[in-house]
Amino acid sequence: DAGITQSPRYKITETGRQVTLMCHQTWSHSYMFWYRQDLGHGLRLIYYSAAADITDKGEVPDGYVVSRSKTENFPLTLESATRSQTSVYFCASSLRGDQETQYFGPGTRLLVL
Amino acid sequence: QKEVEQDPGPLSVPEGAIVSLNCTYSNSAFQYFMWYRQYSRKGPELLMYTYSSGNKEDGRFTAQVDKSSKYISLFIRDSQPSDSATYLCAIPDPSASKIIFGSGTRLSIRP
Numbered sequence: 001d002a003g004i005t006q007s008p009r010y011k012i013t014e015t016g017r018q019v020t021l022m023c024h025q026t027w028s029h030s031y032m033f034w035y036r037q038d039l040g041h042g043l044r045l046i047y048y049s050a051a052a053d054i055t056d057k058g059e060v061p062d063g064y065v066v067s068r069s070k071t072e073n074f075p076l077t078l079e080s081a082t083r084s085q086t087s088v089y090f091c092a093s094s095l096r097g098d099q100e101t102q103y104f105g106p107g108t109r110l111l112v113l
Numbered sequence: 114q115k116e117v118e119q120d121p122g123p124l125s126v127p128e129g130a131i132v133s134l135n136c137t138y139s140n141s142a143f144q145y146f147m148w149y150r151q152y153s154r155k156g157p158e159l160l161m162y163t164y165s166s167g168n169k170e171d172g173r174f175t176a177q178v179d180k181s182s183k184y185i186s187l188f189i190r191d192s193q194p195s196d197s198a199t200y201l202c203a204i205p206d207p208s209a210s211k212i213i214f215g216s217g218t219r220l221s222i223r224p
Binding site for chain 2: 035045092097101102103106
């Protein structure tokens with residue numbers, strides 16, 4: 001019963017490098033989400049996906065790319081990491097969108113030097 | 114103005130105290146209201162889910178919604194050190210398939 005997992009849990013990278021954060025869920029939920037959490041800003045939605053091959057921008061999408069070729073996976077790529085992308089990243093999934101409960105992964109702590 | 118506003122705290126109270134956590138929202142179309150709890154270095158998890166005005170009780174936790182004032186509250190009775198966490202209010206946006214989260218209130222219960 002893995003639920004929703006994220007990898008890596010911790011990552012240190014340098015400015016300008018490409019970084020991919022992985023998210024995998026075992027529930028066959030249709031919706032998946034990527035958030036970043038920073039002090040003073042709470043959870044901010046980066047991208048979300050309603051189904052495989054369907055993605056949409058959230059509140060803070062700039063500098064990020066997502067894909068969803070399979071229902072269970074939703075990787076988030078920082079194409080050229082910047083220091084402002086230092087944050088804790090959470091992946092979440094839900095059976096449907098809007099009123100449905102979202103289930104969160106354990107998070108990835110990313111430090112960009 | 115943010116759609117959902119929440120006092121970030123931190124809030125520190127002695128064990129056994131009644132805790133009140135609050136959020137305000139701006140969109141009168143919001144109908145569902147949630148509270149998530151997030152322990153340190155963990156992902157948020159749903160604590161309570163309410164629809165419409167009034168109170169909903171679950172053990173030591175009571176969620177209250179006042180739609181006329183656009184105000185939601187979470188009360189914790191007989192608070193325990195294990196309740197120490199960040200509490201986030203969350204409101205599904207009916208116009209989009211997403212949830213708007215408050216910034217979270219960090220709560221510490223002193224033994």
